[in-house]
Amino acid sequence: MASERSEVQVRAGAGRDLEALTEIYNHYVRETAITFDTAIFTPEERRPWLLSHPEDGPHRLMVATDTASQEILGYATSSPYRPKPAYATSVETSVYVAPDSRRGGTPGRRGVGTLLYDALFGALAGEDVHRAYAGIAQPNEASTRLHARFGFRYVGTYREAGRKFGRYWDVAWYEKGL
Template sequence: MTRIIRPVHPADADRICAIYNHYVATTTISFEEEPVAATEMQQRIADVTAAELPWLVMVDGDTLIGYAYATKWRARAAYRYSVESSIYLDPDYAGRGAGGTLYEALLAELSQHDLHLVIGGIAQPNEASVRLHERLGFRKVAHFSEVGLKFGRWVDVGYWQLALN
């Protein structure tokens, strides 16, 4: 099948939820504890696009297999040149290059905006995500110990950043 990367459509929300809710239910990659409904995901998509930030999806044939997007890092005006990136893949496609291709497309899109810095927060441990970020040029800049509690255990979060210009 041919993989394409395109901007998200509101109708993608159901499939995005199917991918994301797997991580919510089974991992500490997301700190959400309850599944996200399609209506909530549609609102999240609308919020990102209203902020004029990219939300991209990767489609393999007729199947949406992953998505990546950026959100404002913080609300205060001085942070307006920094964004936080997120990427999620259908677990069946992990480890086969789709994540790198999708993330590169997101970074290319972000470089077309008036932005300076991309920040990736990674719940630890997550060696695959660390490798992906570092392969794309991100460098680790922070580590917060026991910042989240999920599945009855404390989880650390590391932060990696990449300067776009």
């Protein structure tokens, strides 16, 4: 059992993380409208996603682990915003925290999302990235607060942009200058 004083380390994601990262993501696929994927993934199906986030460059994968147990607590990514060349200096960012590691979850593991974004934006500081964007399926107060804490500002909402669990969901869009 993790101590209430357990430390969290954030590092670049690696191949050895694939199974745990897939498990975290699949939780959100199955249980929430936070992602609009509707079918769970195998680790092999997620491998191209992992490989699209190298240790350098504008498209990063940062992983938070418990230093004692090495359990993966969550991850943050910066991914291509859109495929057209003129968007190359823009990224879309995401954070996924293991269900038992979210704020209000296991004692001693508060602020995992904040630690992940600190590391992600620190890693992006030396890259040719001009803007970060985040789409947040609504409602999601925790994600909205996290993004506001990092200087994202609201730019608009796509109404009923996705259908999951038999209903339509709005997506609020936020941007941050880098």
